[in-house]
Structure formats: structure tokens, C-alpha cells
Amino acid sequence: MGLDGVAASVRTAASEVFGDRVELAAGYVELLEVHGVERGLIGPREVNRLWERHVLNSAVIGEQIPQGARVVDVGSGAGLPGVPLAISRPDLDIVLLEPMARRVDWLAEVAEKLKLSITVVRGRAEERQVREELGDADVVTARAVAPLARLASWCLPLVRSEGALVALKGASAAEEIERDRVAVRKAGGGEPEIFECGTKVLEVPSTVVVIHRLPSKPSRPRSRRS
Template sequence: MKHPGPAESVSPPPAATALFGDRLDRAEAYYSLLAGDGVEHGLIGPREVPRLWERHILNCAVIGELIEPGAAVVDIGSGAGLPGIPVAIARPDLRVTLVEPLLRRSEFLRRAVEELGIDVRVVRGRAEEKVVREAVGGADVVTSRAVAPLERLAKWSAPLIDAGGRLVAIKGSTAVDEIDRDRVAVERSGIGQLHVEECGGAVLDTPTTVIVGTKRAGAGASRARRERRSRRAKEKG
């Protein structure tokens, strides 16, 4: 099956211009990477190509409206770079790190970041691993998309989030049900104030549904401090 290359790319919808502005060329280049190498490497299904803009790139980029300027953002289970790369393109003020355990996917991410010319770090590993916590802990926001049920997602994300920081997880129609089912377990992880928000209503026909939670002050703080001190010591050494 032939997949669209750069010359065959579907023209970006008006929402793309609104979201990416003068960085639209980077978003178009990312589209081409997903439609080409992303499909060839099994990161994106061939049937998703016609709806890459609406269902994947724009659907992810709009969560930037929930993130404060200059925030440190960690995207866990990043896969093909969703939502981290669209957010980084739309919001160059953010400090974005992509966390992905699989070698093939992490190599794709490193290549994509280099080709797109965006200031994004790629860390290979699982969010629950100590080495990853030491590398990226203390984030203002941890994002994810279709990674795991909310209970597991919170357990992996909470150690990476600084006190007062937030979990921002893209979900679908199950968002409210997941909160009802997993609220107690998520709160045990140190994340409270769970609620659903919709992003992109001003530019998308179908807004993106997101679960948002806030890391309580003191929840896991001592471990996070130890890991930050360890990381800083290594950087100085």
C-alpha cells in the first residue's frame, strides 16, 4: 500500500493554522513523518492516515490550553509522539520530554525531533522505572494518550509530578466512568481533584476529552526530592 509522502500530504485544516501559527510547517512535516515512516514502522495504522490531522495531531495539540507557560511537560508512553510532539510544536515555550520504552519507537521519536527542529528530549524507559523518575521527575505536567486505565496511569504518573503539578490524560467517552471507578485508587497515588475538561472547542468540531488531576502537596515529596538531588548531583559530576 502506498502512503502519502510530503508531496501528497493532505492540506492542513484551518484549525491547524490557528493552533500552530508560524510553526505550521513543522506540523506539516510531522504529518508527513506519521503518514510515511509512522505507518511503515507500525506506529500509526494505515486507515488512520486520512484523519491524521483531526484525530491525532490537532486532537493532541489543543491540550496545550491547559498548560501554564514555561511548564516542564513529560509525555509518558509517547509512542509516535502523541500528544507530546504536537504540544511542543504548538507551544515552543514548554520544556517537553517524551518517555517511551520501546527501542523502535524511541528511535523514531529521536529522528522526528531532529528532523522537525524542535527542542524536545527523548528518554527511553518506562515511567515506573527509577532511572526514568530520576531523569524526568519534578514535572509540572504529565501527559498521556491511550496508555492505560486511569488507576495504573496515575500510579505511573504521580512520582513524576511535582507537588501542585497536574496529570493531563487524553481520554474518550469513558472519562467520567474511569474517574468514578478509580477515584479512590488514584487519590492513594497522591492525585486528587479529578475532573473532566474539554479542549479545543473553539477550533475543533469534536473537542478533546481530558482527565485532569492535581498532585497533592507532600504526596511522595520526600522521594521526589531525593531523586531530584541525585539527578542534580550527577549533572554537576
């Protein structure tokens, strides 16, 4: 379907978000339409709402990502939010991190077919090798991966000092922050903040929780007893 057959408001939003790369975004949607369900990437009910619920919803979080940032998308799955970000923000250096081999294969196919300059890595954020390879990112993103406490413990170690975790969340964002604030602090994060992205182009804006990684405290030298 691409952009054919969708509401005029969705076509307008897609053009505003993706600009002259909107056909690339349409190509990504078509790949999801053809292969998403059979390869276990999306549910059958999601096929008719890919643009507004998934692709545009993901792309607009770029409002919270600085120019030229190095971004790691944790648990990328079908490529959300990493692929829409790569299309809408070609200035970003994006790594898609995914533990499942069949999804890694899918992401590599998408990158090749759409000629996107992204890196696909198989692994989990909590693995030492992954942290050594991908650590010091400016921004780590995640969508529908885990509750905030677990997400912070997995993702913040990949973030450079004063960089940020930008997590796509829904209506429960405030409740998660209240419940997991202490765990976020223990993981090295500052006070979580809620932002709405895409307010000018989407009927339902995307809700993100942004957590900056606090600078590491210098260790105190041990006092020597005489």
C-alpha cells in the same frame, strides 16, 4: 499529503492551533504518513485522519498546560501528544518518554528532522531511574496508555507537588473517574476533573482528565515513651 487535500475546516483549525509553525506540523504529518504504518506507529486506517484525530487532538491540550512548563509525555509512541505540543507551544520544555527502542529511534529522527527542541528518553514511568531523572515535572501527559488508576500510579510520582497529570481520554472519562477515584487518591492525586480542549477550533473537542498532585503530608514525629 501534509495540509494538501484535507478539508478547509481542518486547514483553518491547523492554522489557528499552530500559527506560523503550521508547516512544521505538516512536516510531522508527512513523516507519519510515510513511515507510520511500516514502523508500527499507527494503524493503516489512521493515515487519512491524522490531522483531526491525532495531531490537532493532541496539540489543543496545551490549553491545560501553563506557560513555560516542564512536561513529560509518558508512553509517547508516535510522538502523541508530545510532538504536536512541542510544535504549537515552543515555550514548553518537553521530554518524550518511551520504552520501545524502535519508537525511541523514530522520535529522535522526528526531533532532528523538524529541528524540535525536545528530549527523548527510553524508559518506563514506573522505573526508579526514570523517576529520579524526570521527577518534579510541572505536567505529565499521556494518551491511550492505560486506565486511569494505573496511569495515576505510574505518572503522579513524576509530578511535582501541585503539578498535574493531563491525560487524553475519550467518552469513557467520567466512568473511569468513578471507577478509579480511590486508586487515584492512593497514588497521591486530588479529585480528577474533566475538561474539553479545542472547543473553538475542533468539531470534536479533545477530552482530558486533569489530576493535580496533592502536597505531601509532613510525617508526624513518633512519640517517645518515658
